[in-house]
Amino acid sequence: MKAVAFAGPRKMELRDIPEPQPAAGEVVVQVAYCGVCGSDLHEFASDMPSMRAAGVFQPVMGHEFTGTISALGEGVNGFSIGEPVVVHPGGPCGECYFCKSGAVNLCAEQTGTGYREQGAYAERVAVRAKQALRLSDTSSLERAALTEPLGVAIHSLNRGVLRAGETVFIAGGGPIGLLTLLAAKHQDAGKIVVSEPAASRRELSLRLGAHHAVDPAQVASVQVREITGGLGCDLAVECVGIAATMDDCLASTRRGGRIVVAGAFEHPYSVNLLNLLLQEHSIAGTFGYASEFEEARDLIVSGAIDVSPLISRFVSLHDLPSAFEELTADRNRDQKVLVAPNG
Secondary structure, eight states, X not given: OEEEEEEETTEEEEEEOOOOOOOTTEEEEEEEEEEOOHHHHHHHHOOSOOTTTTTSSOSOOOOEEEEEEEEEOTTOOXXXXXXXXXXXXXOOOSSSHHHHTTOGGGOTTOOTBTTTBOOSSBSEEEEEGGGEEEOSSGGGHHHHTXXXXXXXXXXXXXXXXXXXXXXXXXXXOSHHHHHHHHHHHHTTOSOEEEEOSOHHHHHHHHHTTOSEEEOGGGTHHXXXXXXXXXXXXXXXXXXXXXXXXXXXXXXXXEXXXXXXXXXXXXXXXXXXXXXXXXXXXXXXEOOSOSTHHHHHHHHHHHTSSOOGGGEEEEEOTTTHHHHHHHHHHOTTSOSEEEEOTTO
């Protein structure tokens, strides 16, 4: 079958790979749609040492996906051929301290579809049956491909302990930033301010429900202070992974407020701990999701959160390598690109 594989920094290639065979307790999913994740682009473009380049991760990425069951392994009950599903890509061990305490995203023994296990930039993929979550019907296959990144966004707000009515500042209007906006709106946040240099993304954030969309070139923190009458935001979520946006988050947050780091930083970032002490800021990291994946699936399928405005275009496996090059050259070109391996 066909798949697109990582072949080295800035190189993706279309390959023929063996058909997956389901082991006991596994199912094979025929992939309908798989989202191109920013972390995949980061791995593709980075010149830094990586787990994939070192061979720790296998070469086929793709962890944001939906599809239909095409084969059942021994001992799998409750699924039928053709049934639509969204796949949870995580592979926690189930036995460690973190798994038993409900923080499965922190399990150090993760296998992970798209990481140690073959991902969904392929026509089909084998996963453990417990990774497959049912969808009500095939009409949600496209939208539900955004379940994984919406789960990330919801988890980031949970890490920030968002309360109804609070002012939220979101640094970055890419997919995670705008999904954080949608999740914050659903959780009854007060004012929501998005900072984004690209005018098209600022306009989209306003259409999605942001109360203000500011250009960081005009000093985001000054604008946030003006919007909040000098107080600052209650919660800031950094969704880019660069020093400038982290600076904006710290400067925009009121005394006693919280900052969540959702962006993947490639370089170290220095924090003035005296200022942290004086402002009594709380900084929290966020990684993936725990129970939020199922919540995200339900919100999308029910229509409570409409993610369809974030879907920019669809590409085939044949066109995926060039799409990686295009998205790396211009990260503002699209929001979420979906790969349709079988369509």
